Amino acid sequence: MPSISRDEVAHLARLARLAVTDDELDLFAGQLDVILQSVATVGDIATADIPPTSHAVPLTNVFREDVVRPSLGQQQALAGAPAAEDGRFRVPRILGEEA
Amino acid sequence: MTSDLIRSTAAELAARIASREVSAVEVAQAHLDRIGEVDGAVNAFLHVDTEGALKAARKVDEDIAAGAHVGPLAGVPVALKDVLTTEGVPTTVGSKILEGWVPPYDATVTRRLKEAGVVILGKTNMDEFAMGSSTENSAYGPTHNPWDLDRIPGGSGGGSAAALAAFEAPLSIGTDTGGSIRQPGAVTGTVGVKPTYGGVSRYGLVAFSSSLDQAGPCARTVLDAALLHEVIAGYDPMDSTSINAPVPPVVAAAREGANGDLTGVRVGVVTQFSGDGYQPGVLRSFEAAVAQLKQLGAEIVEVSCPSFDYALPAYYLIAPSEASSNLARFDAMRYGIRVGDDSTRSAEEVMSLTREAGFGPEVKRRIMIGTYALSSGYYDAYYGSAQKVRTLISRDFEAAFATVDVLVSPTTPTTAFPIGERAGDPMAMYKADLCTIPANLAGNAAMSVPSGLSDEDGLPVGLQIMAPALQDHRMYRVAAAYEVARDAALGAPVIQGVPQLAGAAR
Numbered sequence: 001m002p003s004i005s006r007d008e009v010a011h012l013a014r015l016a017r018l019a020v021t022d023d024e025l026d027l028f029a030g031q032l033d034v035i036l037q038s039v040a041t042v043g044d045i046a047t048a049d050i051p052p053t054s055h056a057v058p059l060t061n062v063f064r065e066d067v068v069r070p071s072l073g074q075q076q077a078l079a080g081a082p083a084a085e086d087g088r089f090r091v092p093r094i095l096g097e098e099a
Numbered sequence: 100m101t102s103d104l105i106r107s108t109a110a111e112l113a114a115r116i117a118s119r120e121v122s123a124v125e126v127a128q129a130h131l132d133r134i135g136e137v138d139g140a141v142n143a144f145l146h147v148d149t150e151g152a153l154k155a156a157r158k159v160d161e162d163i164a165a166g167a168h169v170g171p172l173a174g175v176p177v178a179l180k181d182v183l184t185t186e187g188v189p190t191t192v193g194s195k196i197l198e199g200w201v202p203p204y205d206a207t208v209t210r211r212l213k214e215a216g217v218v219i220l221g222k223t224n225m226d227e228f229a230m231g232s233s234t235e236n237s238a239y240g241p242t243h244n245p246w247d248l249d250r251i252p253g254g255s256g257g258g259s260a261a262a263l264a265a266f267e268a269p270l271s272i273g274t275d276t277g278g279s280i281r282q283p284g285a286v287t288g289t290v291g292v293k294p295t296y297g298g299v300s301r302y303g304l305v306a307f308s309s310s311l312d313q314a315g316p317c318a319r320t321v322l323d324a325a326l327l328h329e330v331i332a333g334y335d336p337m338d339s340t341s342i343n344a345p346v347p348p349v350v351a352a353a354r355e356g357a358n359g360d361l362t363g364v365r366v367g368v369v370t371q372f373s374g375d376g377y378q379p380g381v382l383r384s385f386e387a388a389v390a391q392l393k394q395l396g397a398e399i400v401e402v403s404c405p406s407f408d409y410a411l412p413a414y415y416l417i418a419p420s421e422a423s424s425n426l427a428r429f430d431a432m433r434y435g436i437r438v439g440d441d442s443t444r445s446a447e448e449v450m451s452l453t454r455e456a457g458f459g460p461e462v463k464r465r466i467m468i469g470t471y472a473l474s475s476g477y478y479d480a481y482y483g484s485a486q487k488v489r490t491l492i493s494r495d496f497e498a499a500f501a502t503v504d505v506l507v508s509p510t511t512p513t514t515a516f517p518i519g520e521r522a523g524d525p526m527a528m529y530k531a532d533l534c535t536i537p538a539n540l541a542g543n544a545a546m547s548v549p550s551g552l553s554d555e556d557g558l559p560v561g562l563q564i565m566a567p568a569l570q571d572h573r574m575y576r577v578a579a580a581y582e583v584a585r586d587a588a589l590g591a592p593v594i595q596g597v598p599q600l601a602g603a604a605r
Contacts, residue, residue, distance in 0.1 A: 004471070012467045015474075016423065017430075017447065019455040020463065028464060031525055035468060038526055039412040042484040045491060052486030053493060055310045055340075056296045056542020056568075062339040076203040082437030091432050092446040 004033045104129040105266040109175045109323040112269060116174035119163060123156035123174030127218050130176045134220065134267045137600045142242045143252075143262040145181050146189050147221035152176065159216045171350075172326055173216030178268035180259050181222040182229055183314065184303040185209050192305045193225040193237040193255075196435045196457030206303020207335045208272060208314050215330045220268055223258030227459045228426065229279055229307045231255050232531035235522050236461045243518070244287060245597050246558055250515040253283030253531075259317050260287040264597050270327050271317040276308050277414050278511070278535025280315050281547035285510035285561020288549045288593045290324045290578070291317045293535075295568045296542035297342035300335035308421040309340075311414075311539045319594050321548060321579040325353040328571070344569060347544075352572035356579030362396035364577060367503035371407045372534045378513040380553030384560040385509045388550040391584045392507070392577070402499045402506060406491035410536045413492070415529055416472050416485035417540070423469025426462070429454060464525060493541045500567045505577050508534045510547040510561030534563055544571040548578040549593040551585060559593060 006029040013020045013028075020028065074087055083090040104112070104126055115121045131149055138144050159174040184190050184202035186209075191197045205213070212219060226236035234242040234257025244252040245264040252261040256273035260283030263271055273280035275293035284291025292315045299314045306312060316327035332346040368389060373382055393399050431437040431453035432446070439452035458466070472481035499506055511531050521527040538545035547561035562581065564574040586592050 009467065012470050013463075014451075016463075016466045016470045017427075017451045017454055018458070018463055018466065019448075019451040021455075024460075024463070027460075028467065031464060032467060032471070034526055035415065035464070036471065036481075039415045039468075039485075040480070042409055042412045042416060042488050043480055045406065045409055046484035046487035050487040050490050052483060053489040054486060056493070056540070057340060057342065059340065062336075064336060072203055079203055080200050080434035082431060082435065083440065089432055092440050092442070092444055092449045094446045096445060 004029065004036055105133050107269065108320050109172060109269040109318060109326060112175050113172050116159065117163060117169065123159040123218060124153060126174060127152045127156040127176055127220070130220055130268055137265050138267060140243060140248055140600060141245060141261050141265045141267070142240055143223055143258040143265060143267055144178070144221045145191060145193070145224050145239055145258070148188050148219060151188060152218050152220050155213070155216070155218045159218070162216070170215040170330065172270070172330055174218060175270060176218045176220045176268050177212060177327070178220050178223045178259055178262040178271040179209065179212070180256055180271070180273050181225055182274050182305050183208050183272065184305070185219070185222065188222065190222065190305070191239070192229070193227040193239065194457065194459070194462070195238040196429050196453070198436060200434055204303065207300035207337060208331045209303060211331050217270070217330060223256070223262055223271060225258055226255035227462050228305070228422070229255040229274055229276055230422070230461050230465055232278070232282055232528050233518070233521065234258060235518060236459055238459055241518055244515045245600060246287065246515065250517055250558070251286070253286040253515065255279040256283045256317070260284055260289050260291065263287065263289045263317060263319050264594065265600060269319065270323060272314060272331065273317045274304060274312055274314045275539065276311045276418060277539050278532040280317060281535045281545060281561065281563060282511045282531055284317060284547040286515040286559060288559030288597070289317060289319055290321055290546065290548050291315070292324050292328060292546040293538060293544065294328060294332060294571055295342070295544045297340050298346070298569070298571065299332050300338040300341050302335055302337035306425040308418040309425060310421060311418060321575060321582050322350070322353045322357070325349040325575050342569070347569055347571040349572050349575045352576040353579040356576035357583055359580050359583050360396055361392060361577060361580050364397045364505070365503040366392050366397045366399050366577070367402035367499055367506045368399060369407065369506050369508045370401050370403050371405070372508035376512050376530065377509065378553065378555070380555040381509050381513060381560050384550045384553055385562060388562045388581065388585070389507065391588065392581060395580050395584055397577070400503060402503060404495035404499055404537070406488060406495050407537050409488045410492055410540055411529065411533055413485040413488035414532070414536045414540060415468070416481050417489065419465040419469035420472045420482050421469070423466045423473065426466055429457065461525070489540045492537050496537070496541045496543060496567070505573050506565040508563045510534060510563040514553045514556055514558035514560060538565050543568045544574060546574050546578060548582060551589055551593055552596065
């Protein structure tokens with residue numbers, strides 16, 4: 001299987017929203033390469049005729065009665081928030097300068 | 100008196116509390132004192148809830164005094180892995196990203212424990228987000244193995260296992276995604292059970308890999324594990340993967356097994372789990388355990404499960420893939436820490452800085468592996484192939500259980516390794532889960548029961564017993580029978596061999 005480059009790891013980190021440092025990139029690039037080469041062996045026995053299993057127990061949709069029931073109150077929901085204002089979650093700006 | 104209480108089994112404690120020979124408050128206090136004495140050296144607990152524990156114990160004493168009917172474990176203390184939410188009590192998952200988070204709700208497991216009068220002492224240390232096999236990945240420092248404080252207690256549930264071996268709690272709760280209950284059980288000389296997937300509710304269990312995560316009981320005896328199993332198991336409408344079927348009769352099976360007769364039980368030895376990479380003392384302990392099962396009347400046959408060799412690589416694709424998706428919720432907006440919010444940075448920048456600061460290296464590695472495995476172009480070769488291997492592993496189990504009642508293997512290839520030995524080598528660390536992973540991928544039940552000490556290093560070894568889905572009681576019967584025979588052969592329970600822990604000084 002292809003080995004993974006430092007640039008590819010930097011791209012993965014961006015996709016995963018991890019502001020990794022240069023030192024981490026050096027470390028992770030080597031480690032991810034070893035891990036990915038090792039786990040790629042799954043391809044050895046995974047032939048086209050085998051159906052995939054996503055879940056050990058067959059899943060079906062689970063429904064409940066459409067009735068009102070108690071839930072977290074506003075204060076409880078906001079209790080763990082890193083920042084709150086006027087009874088709402090306060091978040092940093094979501095649009096960039098160019099938007 | 101205190102030493103007597105902390106070394107008792109949960110079953111004994113429950114009986115003595117119910118008969119008012121000892122109060123639940125005395126029992127809770129004895130364990131809180133023990134934690135105060137030794138946890139500086141062990142670091143099994145991330146949070147001790149002294150007030151909550153004593154309050155719960157007082158309630159049990161009042162109920163018993165009033166003649167109320169109480170459950171079979173009422174008043175018995177438990178240590179709860181810090182991955183299960185507890186209303187009003189911190190839950191960190193061993194991660195900096197949730198430092199200081201106090202959940203507004205109880206997990207179903209927590210609720211069931213409280214309703215049964217089980218006294219929650221506190222929250223136990225773990226590898227961050229349950230990712231690891233040594234508890235070294237905790238953001239709050241490693242847990243030390245009470246058998247040798249310089250060695251790992253296994254992981255991810257090292258805190259839950261070490262609390263038992265250090266006599267800080269007679270019962271604990273773990274979660275098992277790839278072996279995180281069974282492998283710590285094996286290396287600490289304690290019993291650890293991964294119930295059938297869907298047997299115990301995942302509601303309030305902070306998700307790592309949703310199709311694999313399963314909470315279960317940990318204890319020092321098979322019967323104690325069974326008693327705890329019946330308290331936490333059962334259908335829960337709050338978990339869409341919860342199985343709507345009666346809880347397997349595990350307590351009855353443990354009591355039946357204790358009679359010591361396994362006549363007619365067919366035990367399969369998995370041939371894939373031996374050879375290179377297995378410590379000779381572990382294999383000798385395993386072979387002795389198999390010989391004992393035969394003496395108890397079991398029929399022993401060898402069973403080949405060829406796809407099990409691919410379980411480890413399949414797991415290290417499936418679990419990180421699900422983790423990369425599950426951990427996206429840690430976005431610094433609704434709970435947990437926030438870093439870099441200086442009113443100029445965007446939400447995306449704050450999110451990236453927070454995740455960088457809040458996650459440890461193993462969590463970052465797995466998120467990136469999962470991101471890679473799920474990306475277009477690589478999906479078929481990695482995640483797609485791993486899902487096919489999962490099918491093959493289920494087929495191997497089906498074929499095996501068509502001819503045998505249970506399967507056995509060593510729980511983990513080696514005894515407890517020194518802290519630091521594998522920390523820089525992820526693949527070496529992953530191999531600790533070699534034998535435990537197949538049961539997670541197929542969803543069936545599996546447990547580890549101590550099989551004595553390895554003759555070369557004097558450290559505990561675990562015997563893994565695997566049963567078909569919803570046949571959890573089969574493995575409890577075998578484990579209980581084996582436990583009696585083992586104790587008779589060794590002259591004392593394995594756990595009695597734990598060295599005395601000195602005071603709080605490390």
